[in-house]
Amino acid sequence: MRDVNTAFAQEKTGQIDDARAQARAFQDRVDRGEVELVAPDRYRVLTGLDAGEVFTVRRDLEGKVEEILARHGLDTTTGAAALYTTTPAWHGLGAVIPGGTSGIDEVLRLARIDWEVAKKPALFEWDDGVRTAADRFVTVRTDTGDALGTVGERYEVFQNRRVFQFLQDLVDSHDAVWESAGALRGGRKVFVTLRIPRSIVIDRGGLDDEIVLYLAVINAHDGSASAESVVTPWRIVCGNTERFAVRDAPHRWGIRHTRSGLDNLEEARRNLGLTVGYATAFEAEENQLVRTGLLIDDFHHLIDTLWTVDGDASDGVRATARRRHDELDGMFRDQSRHLGRTAYTAERTVTDYLDHHMRVVPRTLGNDLARAQRALEGGNDELKTRAHRQLLLRTR
Incomplete structure (x- = not known):
């Protein structure tokens, strides 16, 4: 008993x-x-x-x-967080597989994104009953029946496995590792990331600043964005997300949700296969920045060219610019104590500010997830690239 x-x-x-x-x-x-x-x-x-x-x-x-x-923002529609990862995350959620797994089907299952999406006619109620909205459709998860978004007639659904499958070749031929996968906002966006075995080391024997390379593929099911593949270097110590700024090196490939869109996967596959070559060039340029001294006045000039203020700007705009200028100045001086006053330190400062300090426009996801998503989707790539190229000019 x-x-x-x-x-x-x-x-x-x-x-x-x-x-x-x-x-x-x-x-x-x-x-x-x-x-x-x-x-x-x-x-x-x-x-x-x-x-x-x-x-x-x-x-x-x-x-x-x-x-x-x-405040993770992960999809929990099926009763648990839709996340697969090789390393435990700070929120302690998801399926953690140390060392990772080698098969795309296992990744999709563990990440709880092995479902498909259907496109159904959009219906609405009117006085005389239910009507069909012309040329409007709803994307629906086939495992739960949940609506993900409203799209047009030409919108083509890209199934999760089809979009992510092309990365399997990189796993098989380049010893890449399935690093993470999952879904956000009820499945409206899904993602997969690979870790490339070759990392970048800046100032080897000196700073020994290591940057690990990742390839991320993001697929949107709500009509808000194209499917995209992204080259993302993450710094181990501080988690910065600076992109490749090597001249003419593509780091992002958008794949529109149209009937011919998936044809671009072959081009993405080819370009992603060249990532190691881009990494070598990026590493060489970063080491040039390490060896280039930079005066405080030069850093101030960089700030002013990245964030220009018109002569007729309002008092509020000028006050914001002063606060940003002062914050960046303090960050540069602080990092200079550890890294030296170099062009590389200036780039690190700008990247850190854009990723972790710049104000995020409020979104329904919440500031933390919005900041993380902006970093992944490259919302500040243009400013990072401009800073890199301007600083690189000083090395020549």
Whole structure:
């Protein structure tokens, strides 16, 4: 006979022990400098690929950690977070497979994105019943029936497996690793990233600043964007997302949702296969920047050319420009203490500002996810490339 009181007590004891273990693990991360307090009960991750992400800690009446609430934005439609990764993320969600797996089908299953999308006529209710909207359709998940977006007649659905399949060749022939995969916003966007085995090392034997290369493919099912493949270098220490700024080196390929759009996958496959060559050129240019000294006045000139202010600008615009100028100046001086006052430090400062400090326009996803998505989708690529090229001119 089962003693329900004993079972209940054992269950609660287990829950309390789990909570205490989580609290101890969290405090250990604070003590190691992996997270920092940014507001009452709000913390920012400082290390790893999750650097810059923010989470909230709920405490009990005694001030002890009771629950960690992640603002991850991952799809949880099927009851668990739609995420596969080789490394545990800061929010502790998803299927973690150390070392990764080699097959696309297994990646899709573990990431919970092995579903398909159908395009159905858009219907609406009117006085005389249900009508069909001319030339309008709804994209629908076939596993749940959830609507993802409204699209036009020419919109072509790209199934997850079809878009991501072309990366399998890189895994098979270049020893690339399936790094992560998942879905955001209920499945409206899905993504897969590969880690390239060859990393970039800036100033080998000196700074030894290592940058790991990733290839990311993003597919939108809500009609908001094309499918895209992106070359994304991530810095191990601070998680910056500077792109390749090598002259004439493409780092992004958009694939429109049209009947002929998937033909571009072959071109994307060819270009992505050249990533290692682009990385070599990028590494050489970054090492040129390391060897080029830069005066404070030169850095100020760089800021002024990246963010120009018209002569008839309002007082508010000028005040914003001054605040941005002062913040960047402080960041450059601070990084110079560790890296030296060089063109490379200037580029690092601009990249860090764009990725982690510049204000994010409020979005329904929330600031943290909007910032991460902007980094992945390259919202500041143009400014980063301009900064890189201007600084590179000083090396010649």
